[in-house]
Amino acid sequence: MAVVGCDWYGTRSFSADAITAYVVDADTGAPIAGANVLAMWVMKSGLENNTTNYAMVMEAVTDANGKFELPAWGPKNVSGRGQITALAPLFIILKSGYSQGRGANRSAEPAPFHMTSDWNGKTFKLTRFDGTPDQYADYLGTYLIGDVESLLRNGCHGMSFLRFLRALDLLSHELKARGVRTLLADAQHLSDSFASRCGPIVQYVRGAKP
Amino acid sequence: MLVIATVLPTIVHAYEQETHRELSRIAANESILGGAALPVMQDKRDRLGLPPITSNQDRYVNSKGDLRSISELIQDGAIFEDDGLRSLNHFFDPRDGSALHIDPAHYPLAGILGVEIGKASTSSPDWTLGTSAKTQIPAQEFSYLDLKNYYFDALTNRDGNKRKKSAGRTFETMGRIIHHIQDMAQPQHVRNDAHVSDRDVDNYCSDISPDDQLGTLACAAYALIRNPSVYESWTLDLTNTYGQKLPLDGYAPIYGTDPTESSILTLPRMFWTNGGKGMADFTSTNFLSDGTMDQSPPDLGAPYEQTVASLCNGAIPACGNVDFSRTVTFRPSTVIDKFRGGAPMPNPYAASWSIFTPDFADYSPNANPPWTVNRFTFAYDHVYLLPRAVGYSAGFINYFFRGDMEITPPYEGIYAIADTNTQGCQNPSACGFGKVRMRLKNTTPNEDIGAGKLLLVARYHVNDCYEASLAGEYGGPDFKGNGCRLPDEEIVVSEQIDIAQGDIKSVPTLFEFEFKNGNIPLNSSDLVLQAVFRGKLGAEDDAIVVSTKNVSEPNFMAALNVTDYVYDDTGDRQYHQLPYKGVSAPIYVNNVGVGFGQTLPGYKDATAPMIALPLLRAGEFARFAFLADLNDLTATVFHDGISDSDWTIQPEEFAFDEKDGYTRSCKVLEGRGLYWEYFFFWHREVGDTAARGMDPKSVADGAAARSGRLVTSFGKRRIQPKASHTCFAPSGGEYDFSGMTPFDASQALPWTTVNF
Numbered sequence: 001m002a003v004v005g006c007d008w009y010g011t012r013s014f015s016a017d018a019i020t021a022y023v024v025d026a027d028t029g030a031p032i033a034g035a036n037v038l039a040m041w042v043m044k045s046g047l048e049n050n051t052t053n054y055a056m057v058m059e060a061v062t063d064a065n066g067k068f069e070l071p072a073w074g075p076k077n078v079s080g081r082g083q084i085t086a087l088a089p090l091f092i093i094l095k096s097g098y099s100q101g102r103g104a105n106r107s108a109e110p111a112p113f114h115m116t117s118d119w120n121g122k123t124f125k126l127t128r129f130d131g132t133p134d135q136y137a138d139y140l141g142t143y144l145i146g147d148v149e150s151l152l153r154n155g156c157h158g159m160s161f162l163r164f165l166r167a168l169d170l171l172s173h174e175l176k177a178r179g180v181r182t183l184l185a186d187a188q189h190l191s192d193s194f195a196s197r198c199g200p201i202v203q204y205v206r207g208a209k210p
Numbered sequence: 211m212l213v214i215a216t217v218l219p220t221i222v223h224a225y226e227q228e229t230h231r232e233l234s235r236i237a238a239n240e241s242i243l244g245g246a247a248l249p250v251m252q253d254k255r256d257r258l259g260l261p262p263i264t265s266n267q268d269r270y271v272n273s274k275g276d277l278r279s280i281s282e283l284i285q286d287g288a289i290f291e292d293d294g295l296r297s298l299n300h301f302f303d304p305r306d307g308s309a310l311h312i313d314p315a316h317y318p319l320a321g322i323l324g325v326e327i328g329k330a331s332t333s334s335p336d337w338t339l340g341t342s343a344k345t346q347i348p349a350q351e352f353s354y355l356d357l358k359n360y361y362f363d364a365l366t367n368r369d370g371n372k373r374k375k376s377a378g379r380t381f382e383t384m385g386r387i388i389h390h391i392q393d394m395a396q397p398q399h400v401r402n403d404a405h406v407s408d409r410d411v412d413n414y415c416s417d418i419s420p421d422d423q424l425g426t427l428a429c430a431a432y433a434l435i436r437n438p439s440v441y442e443s444w445t446l447d448l449t450n451t452y453g454q455k456l457p458l459d460g461y462a463p464i465y466g467t468d469p470t471e472s473s474i475l476t477l478p479r480m481f482w483t484n485g486g487k488g489m490a491d492f493t494s495t496n497f498l499s500d501g502t503m504d505q506s507p508p509d510l511g512a513p514y515e516q517t518v519a520s521l522c523n524g525a526i527p528a529c530g531n532v533d534f535s536r537t538v539t540f541r542p543s544t545v546i547d548k549f550r551g552g553a554p555m556p557n558p559y560a561a562s563w564s565i566f567t568p569d570f571a572d573y574s575p576n577a578n579p580p581w582t583v584n585r586f587t588f589a590y591d592h593v594y595l596l597p598r599a600v601g602y603s604a605g606f607i608n609y610f611f612r613g614d615m616e617i618t619p620p621y622e623g624i625y626a627i628a629d630t631n632t633q634g635c636q637n638p639s640a641c642g643f644g645k646v647r648m649r650l651k652n653t654t655p656n657e658d659i660g661a662g663k664l665l666l667v668a669r670y671h672v673n674d675c676y677e678a679s680l681a682g683e684y685g686g687p688d689f690k691g692n693g694c695r696l697p698d699e700e701i702v703v704s705e706q707i708d709i710a711q712g713d714i715k716s717v718p719t720l721f722e723f724e725f726k727n728g729n730i731p732l733n734s735s736d737l738v739l740q741a742v743f744r745g746k747l748g749a750e751d752d753a754i755v756v757s758t759k760n761v762s763e764p765n766f767m768a769a770l771n772v773t774d775y776v777y778d779d780t781g782d783r784q785y786h787q788l789p790y791k792g793v794s795a796p797i798y799v800n801n802v803g804v805g806f807g808q809t810l811p812g813y814k815d816a817t818a819p820m821i822a823l824p825l826l827r828a829g830e831f832a833r834f835a836f837l838a839d840l841n842d843l844t845a846t847v848f849h850d851g852i853s854d855s856d857w858t859i860q861p862e863e864f865a866f867d868e869k870d871g872y873t874r875s876c877k878v879l880e881g882r883g884l885y886w887e888y889f890f891f892w893h894r895e896v897g898d899t900a901a902r903g904m905d906p907k908s909v910a911d912g913a914a915a916r917s918g919r920l921v922t923s924f925g926k927r928r929i930q931p932k933a934s935h936t937c938f939a940p941s942g943g944e945y946d947f948s949g950m951t952p953f954d955a956s957q958a959l960p961w962t963t964v965n966f
Contacts, residue, residue, distance in 0.1 A: 012417065044409050049226050049443065050292055083409045087451055102453040106530065106571055110416060142235070143453060146228050153276070183264040183279075193282070196275035 014055055014084060015074025016041070016115040023066045023093055023101065026125035031066025035095040035126070036167040036210070039070055040151070041115070042090055043082030051150050052082045056089075057160035061210075066123075074114075084111040091119060092147055094164060096171050098126040100143055137175045137182040144168070145185055152190060156198035162208035165190070165201075170210055225392055225599075226446040227289045233392050233458065233596070234288035234385050237603035238263055238281050240463050242611050251466070258611055259669070259740050259758030270378030280381045287352070287385020288392070295348050299337035300393045303402040304483040304490040309333035310404060334399070334490075335482040338390045354478055357383040357610070358744075361754055365742050366667055368728075370698050384610065388603035391481055391489055395599035397591065398439060400494035403501035412436075440500065440568045444588050452527045461597035464549075464605025465612055469655040471605075472612065474549065476657075476749040481606050486548035489602040496545045497591055498561055503581045510541040510560055521586055522570060530571030538564040541581070545594050557594070559587045613659070613747050613755025616651040617739065618718050619839055623808040625739065625761060626837040627821055627966050630732060631958040632678045642729030642764075643668075643837060645966065646704070649718035650741055650757070654748070659714040659755060662745010666704040666723035668730040669738050670763075671866070672696040676733030678955035680766060680885035684864060685877020692872045695735060702728040709745060730764075732835055735864040735872070737763050739837075762861030763874070764835040767804065767845070770891035772882070773797040774828035774951075777944050779895040785949055791896045796828030799892050803848035803963070804834070809841070809858060816846040817853070822963040826892070829951070831884075832959040836861075847890055859888060881945070883952025893944060 023035045037060045045052035055078045060068035070089075078084070088111050093101030101124040105117060129136050148168065151157040158165065169187035176184075185193075191202035225233065238244055243263050245252045261268035263280040272278050272286045291297075301310035310331040336342035340353030350356070360383055363376035393399045415429035448454040464471055464481075475481055475488070482490045495507045515537040522529035543560035561581045566573040568584040583591075619625050626643035646666055652659045675682030675694035682688040704723035713719070721741075730737070740758045747753035775785040776793040788794050802823055805816025821834050838861040845857045862875035878885035 046292075046294070046408060046410055049409060049446075050289075051227060081410055081413075083413045087447070090451060100453055102451060104447075104451040106527070106569075110412065142232060142455075143449065146231050147450075150228075153274075183266070189266060192269070193276050193278055195277065196271075 011077050011079040012113065013075040013077050014041075014111075014113055014115065015076065016056070016072060016089070017117070017120065018072040019070040019089070019117045019120045021068060021091075021117075021119050021121065022123040023062045023068065023095070024123055024125055025098075026127040031062070031064065032095055032098070032126060033062055033064045033066060034210075035062040035066070035068075035093050035098075035101075036060075036164045037062065037068045037070075038092045038094070038147075038161050038164045039089040040092075040147070041088040041111075042085050043078070044085050045082035051154050053080060053155045054151065054157055055084050057151060057157045058089075059161040059164050061163060084115070086111045088115060089117055090147075091124070092144065093124055093126060094144065094167055094171075095126060096167075096174065097128060099129050100140070101126045102143075133175050133178045133180045134182050137172075137180045137184040140168075140171070141182065141184055148185070148190065149193070152194040152198055152201075156194070158190075158194075158198055158201040159204060162205055163210055165205045166208040167210040169205055225396055226442050227292060228450050229442070229446050229456070230288040230292070230389050230392055231285045232449065232456070233599050233603060234285050234388055235281060236458050237388055237463075237600045237607065238284045240600065241604040241607035242465075243280065243284075243607055254611075254614060257614060257616075257757050257759075259738060259756065270374050270381070272378055272382050278378070283378055283381035284385035284388070287382035287387075288389045289385075290382070291352070291386040291389040298331040298347065299350075300334050300390060301331065301399050301402065301404075302334040302394065302482055302490050303400060304488065304494050307333060307483075308402065309336070311402060334390045334393060335479050338387050339478055341479075352379075352383040352386045354387060355752075357387065358752060358754055362742070362744055365740065365754075365756065366665060366701075366703050368701055368703060370700065373701070384607060388606055391603045391606050392599040394482055394489040395493050395595040395602070396442070397493055397497040397499035397595075398441065398501065400490040401499050401502040401505060403499040404437075437501070441583065441588055441591070444569060444585055445592065454526055456596055457593050458596050458600050461601030463601050463608055465608035466605070472656050475605070475609065478606070478609065478750070481602055481609070488549075489598060492547065492549070492598060493595060496543070496557075497595065498583060498587075500583050503561060503583075508543040508545075508557075508560060510543050513539050513541050513563070515539050518566070518570075525570070525585075527569075530569075532566055532570055532573050533575070536565070536573075538562060538566065538586075540586075555594070557590045559590045562587050611756075612654060612657070613743070613753055614653040614655075615659075615714065615741055615743070615755055615757035616653045616718070617741055617757050617759040618649045618651070619808070620647045620649060620720055621808070621813065622816065622820065622966075623806045623813070623843045624820075624836045624838045624966075626730065627964060628729070628732065628764075628835050629821070629961045629964065630678070630766065630833045630835050631960045632956050642731040642734070643835070644725050644729045646723045646725070646730070646739065646837070647720060647966070648723075648739070648741070648759075649720050650714055651718045652714050652716050654755065657748030658711075659709070659743060660711045660746030662709050662743055664707040664709045664714070664721065665742045666721075667701050667740040667742055668703075668725075668734070669699055669701050669736075669740060670730070670734035671699055671736040672731065673733045673735045673864070678958075679883070680878050680887070680955075683878045683885060683887075684872075684874035685879075686885045692866070695866055695872045699736075700734075702730055709743065711746070714743065730837070732764050735763050736866055737761060737837070760840070760863075762836075762838045762840055763864035764837060765861050765887055766833055766835050767888040768831055768833035768886055768890075769802050769804075769826055769847075770831045770882075770889055771797070771799055771826045771828050772891055772947060772950065773894040775893070775949075777893050777895045779944070780897065783943050785893075785944075785947065793894060793896060797892065797894060798828065799826045800824065800850050801848065802826045802832070805846045805848065805853075806836070806838075807844040807846065809844050815844050815853075818965065819848040819963070820965050821961045822848065822965075823959055823961050826959065830957075830959055831882075831953055832961055834961055845888075849892075857890075862887065881947040882950050884955055 023032045025032055039058045041055040042051055043053045043055055056073055058070050060070055062068045087104035091103040103119050165187055172184040172186035187202045187205040191200050242251050242255055245255045265279060269277045269279050272283055278286060332342045332344055338354055340355035360376045360379040364373055364380050367373045411432055418425050418429055449456055480488055482488045518532055518536045519534040540559050541561040542558045544554035545557050546554050562584050563581050565577045570585055625648055626646045628643045673694050674696050675689050680686055702725055704725050738758050738760050743755040773796040776790050777785050803819025805818055805820045807813055807815040823832055840861055843859050845859050846853050864874040866872045878887055
């Protein structure tokens with residue numbers, strides 16, 4: 001019990017290099033402007049490798065050349081449960097009409113105290129989604145919502161990716177307007193879901209530029 | 211204690227959170243709750259009375275305070291089940307029924323760990339089903355037994371807040387339980403392969419101070435047994451990191467549309483193990499795991515080689531820094547599905563021997579590894595295991611909700627009848643329906659309903675604008691649309707009926723429910739009746755069977771005597787005060803009553819009144835309410851010892867609809883200061899001179915015969931079947947009571963006889 005009773009989780013200091021990367025259409029190679037990029041330094045914990053928090057959450061939007069930049073951060077003290085996974089940062093890229101983009105590091109556990117991204121200087125290739133609007137909503141519900149909810153559930157990081165949430169909100173309403181029956185959580189739904197722990201974030205999301 | 215505190219939380223892994231979330235989301239969609247695309251499942255879901263599982267309007271709070279839809283609650287439960295120490299209880303070896311334990315052959319510290327973990331852990335089915343007498347670590351609040359209690363409470367607790375809380379727990383618990391079904395589709399969980407790692411312990415041990423001698427010792431012990439599950443992290447990474455779609459489709463939900471399957475897994479434990487047909491049976495006997503490569507079954511075929519180049523060609527994610535000229539040795543096996551049968555299926559990559567890391571990102575040219583598993587064996591595991599994880603999970607949901615009953619009205623066609631006179635019951639709930647009669651039929655495939663208890667629940671939203679005059683009904687001047695509908699659903703629950711084996715039969719059988727703790731109020735809308743049985747169903751001793759029927763809302767029928775006026779059918783076609791053109795006396799109508807009958811073949815019209823009063827004087831009225839199906843009914847009016855011709859009516863709905871708002875099928879009509887739905891009235895015409903002489907006439911049907919002296923007219927409003935909510939409403943002429951002295955709602959006569 002002595003082990004549990006002491007500073008079991010400890011406090012560690014992490015930092016990360018700046019990241020510049022690009023997003024293009026997988027078929028044409030054309031740069032994709034206005035894609036929302038979410039970068040997460042996920043912390044996993046416990047018996048089942050559960051996500052328990054995020055050491056850092058950042059977002060960016062690609063410019064006309066498809067380029068996005070994330071600044072360096074740290075040193076930042078991280079305390080409490082969990083380990084930053086060696087995959088960090090995990091990227092998720094959202095652009096209406098496209099399949100999501102994802103990327104992460106492939107290196108040994110645990111993450112070093114000073115982190116770099118394998119994707120720095122690289123290009124994400126997004127493919128156009130080939131399916132019905134209902135299938136698109138279902139697809140995004142499958143691959144996106146879990147991460148978005150996890151960011152709200154584990155540490156209430158909504159304020160760190162308002163533009164991404166706004167883009168998702170607009171996409172949800174766009175799909176609904178097209179008659180999609182599959183529920184794709186919009187900002188109101190997400191805000192209501194986690195209001196007890198995160199407050200009414202919808203007002204901030206709706207005020208954000210996508 | 212040091213060792214236990216340090217090492218106990220380090221033993222277990224399952225599919226990771228996001229994998230469980232997705233498996234559960236799909237399982238819920240494909241289960242009876244989601245209704246899938248099959249009409250038969252849609253009908254069954256309707257009888258459960260549950261809202262769409264992704265409905266924004268029907269969200270409940272989970273155990274962590276989040277407001278979630280049914281689908282989200284199931285997903286949350288699947289995620290939360292891995293919290294804390296719960297996953298100690300996520301193991302089950304169907305060969306011997308054991309929980310997680312440490313095999314001395316695998317771990318140096320087995321002598322200590324085996325004993326302590328054996329004390330702490332409970333097998334997955336015992337933990338989930340709440341059948342272990344052992345003290346649960348941690349405390350178990352989400353067992354199958356808890357699920358039934360939550361569900362029953364969500365159905366029957368009159369406290370709306372508690373009911374909602376229990377609804378949230380119901381679906382969260384379902385998510386937690388199907389998490390276990392999914393764990394049984396992970397080979398390490400069913401072959402007692404304790405895959406050891408814990409990130410918090412990793413964290414602690416990675417930065418331990420040399421001065422912490424006790425901790426250093428514990429970390430040394432931990433290092434000996436640390437063995438994280440590559441299978442699970444790889445499964446997660448495929449979707450979470452690389453955006454790949456897991457093969458989740460292809461195994462139809464158990465307890466779906468094939469009725470023969472319901473005779474195979476007849477008890478919840480059988481979803482784990484049942485002579486080779488449970489989920490754990492399938493996984494344990496057909497697949498290898500990292501720590502059990504030497505454990506048969508499955509039987510392996512002869513080794514063969516495959517080039518890395520062919521394996522890695524087009525692989526996602528791409529193989530890493532590896533030598534493509536090398537070969538990998540595999541051993542095949544066959545996969546046997548004892549539940550659904552069929553020919554053995556090939557698994558070309560049951561086991562592998564290679565110098566490459568499991569993800570083929572790297573390799574050690576001079577390594578001499580043992581037979582093991584890697585990303586290519588995992589891919590075949592996924593093909594067979596993940597669709598079954600979904601199919602069995604959906605099947606467990608279907609199993610829990612499998613009980614089915616059919617509700618039909620009694621022979622007379624109505625479920626309930628109530629006097630609406632306001633004497634002694636100004637509060638509409640006090641003068642509502644105190645008794646409901648219905649016929650129930652067991653429609654559960656292949657299973658009898660045995661002994662238990664039966665309740666009837668009426669669920670409704672109050673129309674807060676209701677007035678005894680009906681001015682607050684749809685179409686009345688005091689009706690304020692959606693604002694009239696109280697947002698919170700309310701319920702009343704009948705007295706419990708003790709059911710013996712065979713009482714609920716496979717043919718419709720009449721039951722009578724009494725509401726002694728609150729009637730179904732007259733101002734209820736969005737009303738559904740829900741029969742709830744708890745007791746023996748098939749082989750299961752304690753099951754819950756629910757059947758829900760959307761019935762009409764309280765429909766109001768009135769009898770009016772307006773012979774205190776006379777209708778000038780030969781002159782100005784208006785009513786006049788007596789005396790007028792030789793008519794000076796009103797007419798009293800004796801023995802007024804109404805009976806009902808169904809319009810279906812084999813049914814007869816009422817031969818006696820169901821509700822009656824001895825005398826209706828001129829200028830008097832009486833009104834009653836009834837509940838019925840939404841099908842046509844035959845109403846028969848009795849008076850003066852005779853029964854009148856049939857009157858086909860179509861009971862009305864009064865409910866909230868997202869498109870139309872809070873509306874009723876028809877608007878109420880004003881007459882003599884009150885508002886009416888169905889009404890029949892006696893009036894007198896100038897040409898009527900004799901005191902009596904009955905010749906019923908149905909104005910609504912356009913009958914013109916008027917040979918008698920006293921005319922009995924039926925005013926009826928009904929939905930035109932092809933005109934969607936436009937109602938037939940005679941007006942003017944003999945229906946125009948505008949010149950008459952207004953009625954007062956409080957003057958409604960009481961009905962003296964209710965034969966129901």
